Amino acid sequence: MPVPTLRATTSLASLRRASPQSRPHAWSPLRRPIGRRRHFSTSPTLLAAAQDAKVDLKHVRNIGIIAHIDAGKTTTTERMLFYSGTTNRIGDVDEGSTVMDYLPEEKQRGITITSAAITLEWPPHPPHVTTKDILSKPIHTINLIDTPGHADFTFEVERSIRVLDGAVTILDGVAGVEAQTETVWRQADRYRIPRIIYVNKMDREGAVFGRVVKDIAARLNVWPAVVQIPVHNLAKSQAGSPDEVFGGVVDLVHMNVITWKRETEGRVMTLTKLEDAKERYPGVYEEAIKARTALVELLAETDEAILSKFVETEDQASITAKELKRALRNCTLDAKTRVVPVLLGASRVNMGVQPILDAVLDYLPDPKECGKDLIPITVRGERYALQVREDSKVCALVFKVMHDPRRGMLSYVRVYSGTLKQGDILFNTTLQKQERALKLLRMYANEATDIHSIRTGHIGVIVNYKNSRTGDTLILASSVTNAQSPGLSSHKQHKREKKFRKKHDKESGIPDPLTDATLQLRPIDVPPPVFFASLEPNTQADERGMEDALKIIEREDPSLHISNDEDSGQMVLSGMGELHLEISKNRLTNDLKAKCTMGHIRIGYREVVTGSTTIHEIYEREILGKKSYAGITATVEAIRDHEAFTDPLGMLAKSTISGNEVIINVNTAQELEDPTVKIPSYMDLENLLDNITNGAIAALSRGPMDYELHSTRVILTVDPSNFRSYHESSPSSFLVASRLAVEKAIQACGTGLMEPFMNVVISCEEGDVGNVVADITSGAGGGSVLALDDEGDTSDPSLSSSSPASSSTYNTTASSSADETAAVDPIDVSKVYAPPQSYRQRTADTQDFGEHTRTKLIKARVPLAKMMGYVKHLKSMTKGRGTFVMSMDRFERMSDVRVRNAMAAIRS
Ligand SMILES: Nc1nc2c(ncn2[C@@H]2O[C@H](COP(=O)(O)OP(=O)(O)OP(=O)(O)O)[C@@H](O)[C@H]2O)c(=O)[nH]1
Secondary structure (H helix, E strand, O other), X not given: OOOOHHHHOOHHHHHHHOOOOOXXXXXXXXXXXXXXXXXXXXXXXXXXXXXXXXXXXXXXXXXXXXXXXXXXXXXXXXXXXXXXXXXXXXXXXXXOOOOOOOOHHHXXXXXXXXXXXEXXXXXXXXXXXXXXXXXXXXXXXXXXXXXXXXXXXXXHHHHHHHHOOEEEEEEEOOOEOOHHXXXXXXXXXXXXXXXXXXXXXXXXXXOOHHHHHHHHHHHHOOEEEEOEEEEEEEEEOOOOOEEEEEEEEEEOOXXXXXXXXXXXXXXXXXXXXXXXXXXXXXXXXXXXXXXXXXXXXXXXOOXXXXXXXXXXXXXXXXXXXXXXXXXXXXXXXXXXXXXXXXXXXXXXXXXXXXXXXXXXXXXXXXXXXXXXXXXXXXXXXXXXXXXXXXXXXXXXXXXXXXXXXOOEEEEEEEEEEOOEEOOOEEEEOOOXXXXXXXXXXXXXXXXXXXXXXXXXXXXXXXXXXXXXXXXXXXXXXXXXXXXXXXXXXXXXHHXXXXXXXXXXXXXXXXXXXXXXXXXXXXXXXXXXXXXXEEXXXXXXXXXXHHHHHHHHHHHHOXXXXXXXXXXXXXXXXXXXXXXXXXXXXXXXXXXXXXXXXXXXXXXXXXXXXXXXXXXXXXXXXXXXXXEEEEEEEEEEEEOEOOOOOOOOOOOOEEEEEOOEEEEEEEOHHHHOOOOOOOOOOOOOHHHHHHHHHHHHHHHHOOOOOOOOEOOEEEEEEEOHHHOOOOOOOOHHHHHHHHHHHHHHHHHHHOEXXXXXXXXXXXXXXXXXXXXXXXXXXXXXXXXXXXXXXHHOOOOOHHHOOOOOOOOOEEOOOOOOOHHHOOOOOOOOHHHOOOOOOOOOOOOOXXXXXXXXXXXXXXXXXXXXXXXXXXXXXXXXXXXXXXXXXXXXXXXXXXXXXXXXXXXXXXHO
16 A cells, blocks of 8 residues: 555654664664563564654543443554554453553553553555555654553543543443543543544444433533444344344544454445445434534534634535534634534444544544643642643653562653753652653553653653652753752751742742743642551561562552551551452562561551640650740641641641641741740741641541541640750751640540441433332431432432531541632433434334333442441442442541440441
8 A cells, every 4th residue: 555645754753764774773782672562563673663753742632531330441542453453462450461451460460550651653554555545644652551441540541631631531332431530530520631433342232322322411411522433234143033242333523334344354434325235224324414413513613714604504514524623623622612522332242443533633632622722730839831842841640650570660751841851860859859761761551662852742761760759740850040058957948948939039020930940831730539448467587678679559549548556566558448458468579579467457547636725835855955835735636527737826837737837836926026025037937847747647647546647637836935955946846846835635535436428329220210219218327318310409419418418427538629620501301313223114202212121329338337348249239230430528427326336336
């Protein structure tokens, strides 16, 4: 097949076409990908070399594949890799031969656990090109992340979405919008990521495209822009009567029927003009006209050009494919329109995948679109927007850190501005540390290739970066003008900073944020852990190994927390769910070779004070002739839901820590009356406040019942008249005084227990709803159902304040960023176009999608204790078909009976 001139002009194409012989340097041993390249048909080195060449940012897409568990994300991604020529055979989830799910645990369980990044190019090169249509586009680089669908790995989705520009949401053609789909949809809403939807598994019995389209409108509250409708072939059913089976799609933009050749594993697509397919697919022509008219009408609501042309001609055919695509792209990129293109297919039987890649190019944004050329940042605590520019200084976000046994620690970064070059010394503004990026990689799932730079808008990996963690911001160290100098006291540093600021602001007006050591890109939200289990080394000699391995997994996964139980001396691992802890334990023992045993998985209860007390503590010691003195007053009380924080005393510092509030008041009110009462000049105020806060945190970390405190307000007052000489009143003596004062106050107040309540969304079939609801609400510790699907509440309870505050409820820091998702009117589902189930046997009511079982969603608030082991329990209640997701709602005070039961369960 001749290469079209369009592509021959790009430097990418020329690199890609080059054979190993003609471009020997591209194959030099140094640049060969590390590890086995069993699956890859095109050398990752060549791809990387191509990417290092100047690719216009317009031709870059950073996208994620997001969905409920088992919707077919990995199955679809594997086809994308195959059709783009990245791999030479299709990986199969069921055989454990996928490129994307490469961890042994993923292969064994058939689920995605860690999101995998890969880069591909679309359209493909010969011989992978099969239709002229595909060739009409310039080559694009697609950086793709396949995310997990299990709710326990929601953080893995969160950190991927954080750095992506667009997403493909996959739905199951039978189940429709499932519980975790809603969760990932809201996550993408928070980061304002444009999406397209792909309805997969259309080959399954019971798959009804029209019903899923209605589901999208009702549950995701968006306007589905149907750009394809299914066509069916007749096949003999077991009963002998002809059945309609999924046979391909009508592309409503170009009015073609697309079918896929099975013998080529779907690589070869056949495009037939719709007029020519009338006989083969009766009724499809009429339906396609109807569907295209509905699409044009939907776009005309927001697109002036489409509207005026359509009003003039009253004919959908007058709108060209180009015009339709332009309008659809504009609508998809503009979140306010709530228009989402919907495609369909059956990835496992190799149908429908190439048009998704086309849609990624046509409808999803490049790194500079959708306002992404203005990245929100904070500099010295103030909000700014960073202009995305290739020619400016480097700024990147670490969004994932992973330990690779062969390569060491891999820090995945997204570069937001400038070019990150191999050998650059980068300044980590989060940790205030600098380090050289000695080696850069581009990842192809588990494979990798060396690269020299990561350009603006791209994703890459820094190898063996010792310090970075998820969420850290990196800028070029040589341009930083106000970094902390090690060894300089914070007081002196503060003075230096002030001087710098004065000078800088005077000279340039607005400071260049890329030179500022305090620049922070928006961090990644980490959900609080709710389950925990103890970990013990098998022998004393294994303790060190276990601790090292724990450090690695804690750095890899910020949704895992590791703490030390001082009394028992045991390490405690806390995480998002039972599966999360189980898999983390397997990673510790199987991959990181830690020799340890995990105890039973338990619930992270919290304590709360039941009264309010004020204690004045004087700490006075003399150790080895050295005096230490501090005086502090601590008031401890519970925080109720309805209370808002007020600051009548003009208090100096307030922090919210794990659901508690620590307020510090340095009582300098007396200063006015008595000039001798003031903070001594030797005392570094920031250091003093840090020490007092740390003392309070230590006291709050364990209450009299051995659990961490929650919903507790601590007000600490320091009276400068209590300060003694430089040697006696050091900040560290205030740490001890603060800890003792808070501990005593908590003891004096008395405490009760709080338990985590979860927002739970259960997907199950209609017939199982009664059983599931009865089970959830049964017993003393039962939950309450907030909404059943048909009751019209389609919002995610975790994002709404659906639970009324009662006197026994307390605040939590676990609330999600609901404020960022503005409330919008519900879509009128009756106005949404959806094709009928069959074009041959039209029912009078085109909205009647037959008797197929439909997935129902049950939304409930349930104590976490009831959700222990719920995966198995739900499966047994629903014949394996039910799934659920849950997110933390809040901690609630437990009744005495429930405390007794919980303690008895723990003891047993
Ligand atoms: N019938 C049918 N089955 C499919 C299709 N696509 C995927 N499957 C099957 O669905 C199951 C789940 O597929 P995956 O690709 O692992 O789904 P996933 O969304 O990546 O799953 P997680 O990453 O674990 O959330 C596998 O058994 C696939 O073979 C399809 O088009 N038709």
